[in-house]
Amino acid sequence: MNSLNDTVLVGRAALGDRRAFDALVSRHALPLRRYLLRLTGDPPLADDLAQETFIKAYCRIGTFGGLAGFRTWLFRIGYNAFCSHRRGEHEAAELDDSLPAAEGADPDTAHDVQAALARLRTEERSALLLHYMEDFPVAKVAAIMHMPVGTVKSHLKRGRDKLETFLKQNGYEKE
Amino acid sequence: MKKNKSNDERLRDLLRGDVPDVERDFFEGRLRHKLDRVDACRPARGWARWLPGGLAAAVLLVCHRQAWEGVLALSRWVVEVVGWLGLFGSLDVRWVLAGGLAVVCGVLAYPLAKRWL
Numbered sequence: 186m187n188s189l190n191d192t193v194l195v196g197r198a199a200l201g202d203r204r205a206f207d208a209l210v211s212r213h214a215l216p217l218r219r220y221l222l223r224l225t226g227d228p229p230l231a232d233d234l235a236q237e238t239f240i241k242a243y244c245r246i247g248t249f250g251g252l253a254g255f256r257t258w259l260f261r262i263g264y265n266a267f268c269s270h271r272r273g274e275h276e277a278a279e280l281d282d283s284l285p286a287a288e289g290a291d292p293d294t295a296h297d298v299q300a301a302l303a304r305l306r307t308e309e310r311s312a313l314l315l316h317y318m319e320d321f322p323v324a325k326v327a328a329i330m331h332m333p334v335g336t337v338k339s340h341l342k343r344g345r346d347k348l349e350t351f352l353k354q355n356g357y358e359k360e
Numbered sequence: 361m362k363k364n365k366s367n368d369e370r371l372r373d374l375l376r377g378d379v380p381d382v383e384r385d386f387f388e389g390r391l392r393h394k395l396d397r398v399d400a401c402r403p404a405r406g407w408a409r410w411l412p413g414g415l416a417a418a419v420l421l422v423c424h425r426q427a428w429e430g431v432l433a434l435s436r437w438v439v440e441v442v443g444w445l446g447l448f449g450s451l452d453v454r455w456v457l458a459g460g461l462a463v464v465c466g467v468l469a470y471p472l473a474k475r476w477l
Binding site for chain 2: 215218232235236239244298313314317318352
């Protein structure tokens with residue numbers, strides 16, 4: 186099952202094959218959880234959003250058109266789930282320095298990266314994570330975030346500048 | 361957007377860090393449990409979608425003479441077409457009606473069959 190590509194697995198899952206969907210979960214759970222963890226800075230919340238994302242994807246897999254690719258579609262659902270959560274808790278829209286670092290990671294580096302990400306606006310953070318961390322091309326980032334490509338490029342530029350400034354101030358000079 | 365490879369790789373490594381795949385089994389187990397519950401609700405939704413329409417059609421056929429005559433006329437037409445094509449020499453209206461009923465039952469039973477197979 187793991188040797189099959191996403192398109193085949195999605196087709197089987199749409200016909201009710203649970204093992205095919207489980208294979209998709211195994212393949213995409215880590216990147217999605219990593220993205221949501223960096224986006225929220227809160228491991229339990231990130232996992233709840235990832236679960237919600239997979240359940241929505243499972244229920245709507247019959248409507249997946251296949252134009253954008255399953256991974257893009259999944260991240261789009263994940264980003265929407267995050268936005269809905271944010272709308273529900275508007276005071277938690279911006280992260281702060283007290284966010285927990287990723288469990289098990291090098292505490293200093295993880296804390297610095299999370300602190301640097303916390304200084305970005307949500308859209309900048311999401312665009313940066315999707316493009317640089319998950320290797321999505323700009324057009325796909327635009328599709329995930331429902332934004333024009335030019336807006337995504339602006340977010341990337343601003344986000345990257347802010348991140349570099351903060352990291353340089355904290356001793357992460359280019360080697 | 362043009363990517364500067366070495367800088368971008370450095371940034372990617374920094375962002376990814378060594379975020380571990382913590383509690384993967386727990387995450388997937390919890391998700392599997394939730395998906396089982398979604399599956400358990402699905403056949404009911406399938407039946408809910410098909411049953412009212414099927415019952416309405418059955419009631420219409422039983423109670424409404426014209427609807428029943430329409431079905432008979434359609435069956436006779438099928439018999440004529442089949443006869444014209446020279447297939448199934450002994451086919452009559454009763455067989456067509458039985459075939460049609462079997463198809464309708466198959467469609468109605470599909471969600472249940474999918475659950476058990």
